[in-house]
Amino acid sequence: MKLDIPAGPFQAYLFDCDGTIADSMPLHYVAWNQTLSEWNCEFPERTFYAWGGYPVVKIISLLNEQQGLAMPVDAVAERKEALYYEILHQLKAVPEVLEQIEEQHGRIPFAVVSGSTRKSVTASLETLNLLDKFDVLVCAGDYKNGKPDPEAFLMAAAKLGVPPEACLVFEDTEMGIQAATAAGMASVKILQPWERPGA
Template identity: 50%
Template structure:
């Protein structure tokens, strides 16, 4: 497996050897340099509902669905934020920041290189509406064969269900899928699904 942790140039990230039949991409922090924007939105949202969200916990929970994140914060910090309402508020704040969004060039290069050659999918903890807006903003709105969002599975990352759902939709064996991920929860999900992965380092170069 390829666990890349060093800074990388604006070139495709190295991938493990293998004749992969499908590429599966996380979105936030992997294809889109959106994690700083998501954190800004989260900080405002939780403050508006009397909660707290330390930055280290934000990155720890990368890949976890939005509603589940609010539930975890309530449990961990003793807050009482309404999960659905807080999640909706956070997403609206994020949408307002989309003009600031940039793609991560070293990962997007793989999308351009393999488009039309093998099936590709998005596997994200975000809602489909958020995924669609992010993809459009970074110029990848029509590049993927499938999109798996928070509405499409019961158990989110680090459970394997999100990536297994994508493999099933593509009719590709899990072992033949390569996952691109930046978050520990997402990588744990890929491993549990029996898939190889490329770790996208935080701070990868955007364009």
Template identity: 65%
Template structure:
């Protein structure tokens, strides 16, 4: 069943990718955990989800600062991407976003606005068979200021030729919702599909 958006005259849909279109967040976390373990760096799951939407390089730099480490940003990012790519056959679409894509495709143009690399976004959408649905991809490296700054969403609106007030954003993170609001856009919150915690041991 479609999630009802706020009232408005929408001429473009802007989607986050990971956790919104692609149910990829658990896979990304596995890739992060494995890549960082090679450097003796922990990444608590709650922090990973709290930082959803941040670019990879920013996350590595922040982890370095928090843990007193000097992990090489580019090297760790490449390793994380390599591990994620191996997991891609397990990826699935998020039903709530897929329904909107199938319902509105051909009526309004779509863009992806992501903190992930273009390589990662393209790979995920290709596996899902959705890459051709999106006229515009705005990914890490295409903007200077990441979410919650509105720059990435405003860039997507500009590329689509649609005024911000006529764009509807689909997001799963607080950072993304804040960025959409700062851009003057209405938004739909996609519920996060997080793995269930392991059962408690028997008493």
């Protein structure tokens, strides 16, 4: 499936990581489910995808609030990340995004803008042999306000030295698209696993 790329010329590409470059959302969901089942916490799949882009600690806090639980945020976050690393070898790239990376690499700079930790993003990109293709990584902990706030995308553009309006964003969540729009950037929506042909 080819991506519908808006007319350029763009001076930089900014990519979300999970669900955009890396088809990692199904693996993250397995890790979440296993972790949360230990606390009798429900996390419906649709909610998981709707909250894509939220940092791990925010997700645990929201689940605590919604379900009247008192899960220890840091311990649960660590457990979830550890389980994700255990199944990381199964990770694959999203083919149509990989195609864009291969086509444009070396022509314009790339950044990753993610709600995941730097460790998680680096591990995913290393597994896919793509880490060296990115000039800048902006991850959870680098910025104050997560998506849909434009802060992380604006930070990536500044680090690359490219004006926001000359950046094209690749994102799989509505929140990410909203953040790109708020940053004054054009964007391409990557389909969620169940939206893809043959899903």
